[in-house]
Amino acid sequence: MKLRLLVNGEPREADIWEGESLLYVLRERMGLFGSKNACEQGECGSCSVYLGGTLVCACLVLAGQAGGSEVVTVEGLSEQGRMHPVQEAFLEAGAVQCGFCTPGLIMATHDLLARNPGPTEAEVREALAGNLCRCTGYEKILAAVQTAAERTGT
Amino acid sequence: MTQAPIRERAVTPDGIGESVGRPDGVPKVKGEFEYSSDLHVDGMLWGATLRSPHPHASIHSIDTSETGTMTGVFAVLTHEDVPGRKVYGMEIPDQPVLAWEKVRYQGEAVALVAADHPETARRALEKIRVDYEVLDPVTDAEAAMAEDAPRLHLSGNVLRRVDVGHGDPGATAEVVVEGEYEVGMQDQAFLGPESGLAIPHGEGGVDLYISTQWLHVDQDQVAESLGLPPEMVRLTLSGVGGAFGGREDLSMQIHACMLALHTSRPVKMVYGREESFYGHVHRHPAKMRYEHGATRDGQLVYVRANLLFDGGAYASSSNAVCLNAATFACGPYDVPNAQIESHMLYTNNPPCGAMRGFGAVQVCFAHEAQMDKLAEKLGMDSVEIRMKNAIEPGMKFPFGQEVPYPAPVREILERVRAMPLPQERESMGRDLRELPGGVSNTTHGEGVRRGVGYAVGFKNIGFSAGFDDYSTARVSLSVEDGKPVARVLTAAAEVGQGLVMVQAQIARTELGVENVVVETADTRIGSAGSTSASRQTYVTGAAVKEACEKVRERVFDLAREEFGESDGLAIEDGNVVSDGLVVAPLAEVLGDAEISETVEFHHRATHPLDENGQGDAHLQFAFAAHRAVVEVDTELGLARVVEVATAQDVGKIINPLALEGQIEGGIAQGLGLALMEEIQIDDGRIQNASFTDYLIPTILDMPPVKIEILELADPEAPYGLKGVGEPPTIASTPAIVAALRDATDRDLARIPVRPEHIVGLEVKP
Ligand code: FES
Numbered sequence: 001m002k003l004r005l006l007v008n009g010e011p012r013e014a015d016i017w018e019g020e021s022l023l024y025v026l027r028e029r030m031g032l033f034g035s036k037n038a039c040e041q042g043e044c045g046s047c048s049v050y051l052g053g054t055l056v057c058a059c060l061v062l063a064g065q066a067g068g069s070e071v072v073t074v075e076g077l078s079e080q081g082r083m084h085p086v087q088e089a090f091l092e093a094g095a096v097q098c099g100f101c102t103p104g105l106i107m108a109t110h111d112l113l114a115r116n117p118g119p120t121e122a123e124v125r126e127a128l129a130g131n132l133c134r135c136t137g138y139e140k141i142l143a144a145v146q147t148a149a150e151r152t153g154t
Numbered sequence: 155m156t157q158a159p160i161r162e163r164a165v166t167p168d169g170i171g172e173s174v175g176r177p178d179g180v181p182k183v184k185g186e187f188e189y190s191s192d193l194h195v196d197g198m199l200w201g202a203t204l205r206s207p208h209p210h211a212s213i214h215s216i217d218t219s220e221t222g223t224m225t226g227v228f229a230v231l232t233h234e235d236v237p238g239r240k241v242y243g244m245e246i247p248d249q250p251v252l253a254w255e256k257v258r259y260q261g262e263a264v265a266l267v268a269a270d271h272p273e274t275a276r277r278a279l280e281k282i283r284v285d286y287e288v289l290d291p292v293t294d295a296e297a298a299m300a301e302d303a304p305r306l307h308l309s310g311n312v313l314r315r316v317d318v319g320h321g322d323p324g325a326t327a328e329v330v331v332e333g334e335y336e337v338g339m340q341d342q343a344f345l346g347p348e349s350g351l352a353i354p355h356g357e358g359g360v361d362l363y364i365s366t367q368w369l370h371v372d373q374d375q376v377a378e379s380l381g382l383p384p385e386m387v388r389l390t391l392s393g394v395g396g397a398f399g400g401r402e403d404l405s406m407q408i409h410a411c412m413l414a415l416h417t418s419r420p421v422k423m424v425y426g427r428e429e430s431f432y433g434h435v436h437r438h439p440a441k442m443r444y445e446h447g448a449t450r451d452g453q454l455v456y457v458r459a460n461l462l463f464d465g466g467a468y469a470s471s472s473n474a475v476c477l478n479a480a481t482f483a484c485g486p487y488d489v490p491n492a493q494i495e496s497h498m499l500y501t502n503n504p505p506c507g508a509m510r511g512f513g514a515v516q517v518c519f520a521h522e523a524q525m526d527k528l529a530e531k532l533g534m535d536s537v538e539i540r541m542k543n544a545i546e547p548g549m550k551f552p553f554g555q556e557v558p559y560p561a562p563v564r565e566i567l568e569r570v571r572a573m574p575l576p577q578e579r580e581s582m583g584r585d586l587r588e589l590p591g592g593v594s595n596t597t598h599g600e601g602v603r604r605g606v607g608y609a610v611g612f613k614n615i616g617f618s619a620g621f622d623d624y625s626t627a628r629v630s631l632s633v634e635d636g637k638p639v640a641r642v643l644t645a646a647a648e649v650g651q652g653l654v655m656v657q658a659q660i661a662r663t664e665l666g667v668e669n670v671v672v673e674t675a676d677t678r679i680g681s682a683g684s685t686s687a688s689r690q691t692y693v694t695g696a697a698v699k700e701a702c703e704k705v706r707e708r709v710f711d712l713a714r715e716e717f718g719e720s721d722g723l724a725i726e727d728g729n730v731v732s733d734g735l736v737v738a739p740l741a742e743v744l745g746d747a748e749i750s751e752t753v754e755f756h757h758r759a760t761h762p763l764d765e766n767g768q769g770d771a772h773l774q775f776a777f778a779a780h781r782a783v784v785e786v787d788t789e790l791g792l793a794r795v796v797e798v799a800t801a802q803d804v805g806k807i808i809n810p811l812a813l814e815g816q817i818e819g820g821i822a823q824g825l826g827l828a829l830m831e832e833i834q835i836d837d838g839r840i841q842n843a844s845f846t847d848y849l850i851p852t853i854l855d856m857p858p859v860k861i862e863i864l865e866l867a868d869p870e871a872p873y874g875l876k877g878v879g880e881p882p883t884i885a886s887t888p889a890i891v892a893a894l895r896d897a898t899d900r901d902l903a904r905i906p907v908r909p910e911h912i913v914g915l916e917v918k919p
């Protein structure tokens with residue numbers, strides 16, 4: 001089947017098999033490998049993208065269901081090559097080791113700060129509890145979110 | 155000759171000792187970093203693996219006829235198609251590339267398919283008919299030892315046994331404590347799945363882009379099974395999404411290459427999460443019986459231990475784990491008499507091998523529980539008893555090796571004890587998110603009890619027991635766009651830990667240049683050894699350092715040729731200086747020259763243990779102590795770690811931010827083993843091959859970590875440094891369990907501790 005999406009502001013089209021997930025289409029059909037597949041079960045958050053403005057696990061969305069929608073992936077966060085403050089904060093805080101969890105965590109943080117510009121530590125932990133990281137022990141991620149909140153907050 | 159005064163000795167920015175950022179950091183946060191599961195070339199096929207549903211079975215036949223005719227399917231391969239050696243393995247090649255005659259664990263690879271879509275490949279696998287005759291599986295190590303147990307390998311079921319005998323075997327003591335401890339099977343659970351891309355390179359060989367911990371050991375094994383000379387199999391490191399030991403063995407490497415060579419097409423293989431649980435080795439489950447004897451004032455007299463490890467179906471690195479466990483079984487203590495038996499058995503459980511901590515984790519859980527038991531029996535403080543028995547440089551380990559300087563066991567314990575405890579807070583009325591169980595908690599803190607526990611552990615850094623452990627580095631220096639640029643090439647695997655920046659930091663410090671490019675690791679250069687045993691900063695770091703030193707000498711030769719004899723030459727801030735005065739800019743000295751040096755660094759030789767388990771087996775020892783504070787909701791059986799404090803000796807801090815990252819990440823894995831992580835096996839079958847059922851700590855589970863670092867230089871090591879990756883994972887687990895015991899007064903002799911072990915206590919008034 002043919003699928004049309006607006007991805008990171010650009011209209012995209014792909015020929016897909018109807019069983020494919022949004023994650024598969026973004027990665028394998030559109031070459032956007034920033035969203036990661038670490039479980040394909042909605043457990044790790046590595047595949048988090050915005051679908052029509054809502055953060056979803058792209059691995060749990062059937063691509064066909066997303067037809068015609070607007071999708072924003074981690075690749076869509078930087079503007080004209082300039083990193084988003086959340087991305088900068090992750091870098092500076094040392095929140096990136098292997099980095100496999102990073103795109104998902106950056107999307108989740110972006111979403112959290114959009115909803116709640118000044119989250120408490122407990123709120124950050126609750127909001128990011130769906131994103132697994134195996135390398136960092138989360139301390140630096142927490143620090144990154146706090147830095148990003150300070151910079152993007154009002 | 156230009157001469158300008160230099161005010162003070164310039165320190166090259168972003169050299170060692172600084173929190174230098176990752177060169178791969180920007181692409182990683184932008185989602186542009188290419189992991190092995192992101193590899194893509196036009197016309198590539200997808201490989202998939204048929205795995206055994208049975209933990210133990212004979213194979214009578216494999217029928218692939220239905221599969222071969224499916225559209226979109228380009229290859230179906232079985233053991234008959236393995237061109238070279240039909241088995242592989244790092245220490246003992248005992249694992250079939252594809253099973254024939256027998257399968258020995260559930261999930262063993264039996265056949266391969268290449269197709270134009272992953273779904274086509276999956277459906278093709280369903281059409282392969284394997285005629286199995288199911289056999290009774292041997293499902294635990296004790297059963298495997300029985301006389302009448304089925305023999306799983308020709309060599310028998312005992313994979314390895316190491317005995318360590320030290321002092322008087324008949325020693326007796328005034329006070330004796332005994333215990334039996336058990337450790338469940340932990341998974342590395344790296345997030346980036348096993349994956350890679352194999353591309354036939356047209357001359358009969360293959361290029362493999364892969365995430366691994368050790369390119370050259372992969373290359374040797376892949377080439378052997380493909381029946382090709384190693385140089386025909388070229389490996390390039392792709393982006394690695396974590397490793398923790400789980401990528402030291404092969405997974406899909408040979409399979410992808412076989413499919414690529416068979417179809418003459420690029421073939422990509424990516425495991426899903428479930429397959430990943432079957433596709434790599436795990437941490438060995440252990441059963442350990444201990445007896446400690448001490449004087450009435452708490453001085454250890456003897457330790458007797460019987461360690462039993464389940465190696466699973468194939469050897470992997472079990473040999474070395476068995477030896478490690480035997481040598482660390484007594485802990486970092488002065489033990490005058492020790493009798494240790496360490497047994498490693500083959501079973502029909504999933505194969506076990508390397509995971510962060512490598513044999514030290516299991517025994518640390520046991521010896522630290524024993525130390526607490528002894529302290530309790532004697533009415534002593536748990537830190538005091540450890541300090542009293544702490545090992546010191548100049549003493550002998552029970553395995554006969556002299557304890558080298560530094561071994562600051564007492565000091566790290568003192569440090570960790572001196573750190574202020576987190577304030578105790580009323581549990582009633584607290585934000586539910588700060589109670590055990592979080593918002594899903596159904597009580598409000600009535601049954602919450604707090605506990606504090608300590609533990610100390612240690613481990614070898616680098617490969618041991620006579621292994622020729624080395625790394626190769628090539629450093630080149632030339633002028634690019636008017637600026638001096640150093641290029642560093644090694645085959646060392648960056649798996650997330652930050653070796654890429656460490657290599658660059660060393661080159662900046664040694665060569666005084668700002669621009670350093672760390673090239674992608676591949677097999678164009680000699681082996682760097684494994685990214686394991688916390689060894690890369692030491693061993694590859696030393697190779698890079700020595701190569702830089704040689705390059706620097708040649709720069710000085712050039713400077714002397716061009717500018718005449720001068721003393722006290724150095725490179726500072728992009729200039730060649732003599733006794734602090736600038737001779738010439740480095741770029742001018744270099745001109746068109748490219749200076750390149752390749753160094754193979756071998757660390758001091760180690761030796762195998764003799765028949766009494768005695769020998770200078772290890773290169774370096776790293777120590778860390780932990781203190782955990784926990785809260786237990788005794789009505790719900792839920793625990794929350796409030797804080798972990800740690801003190802660790804690292805010799806020299808190379809990158810403070812990265813060091814903290816290693817410590818915090820290692821503690822998270824230690825917390826996971828203490829509280830939640832276990833591959834549940836029933837009758838040889840994994841019950842929880844998913845992140846839904848195999849739980850790893852989330853950001854809600856991780857407490858704040860307080861860190862104190864000691865920098866006691868190891869005189870043998872580059873910059874005096876010690877490996878840092880593993881020590882955080884070793885004593886953090888027993889510290890957390892000790893805190894749980896403190897809170898609950900329960901024995902807790904098995905990890906992970908489950909809710910039923912800590913629930914239903916009487917609430918203290
Ligand atoms: S890959 Fe989608 S949640 Fe894990």
Ligand code: FES
Nearest residue numbers: 098099133134135
């Ligand atoms: S940095 Fe490796 S999983 Fe988070």
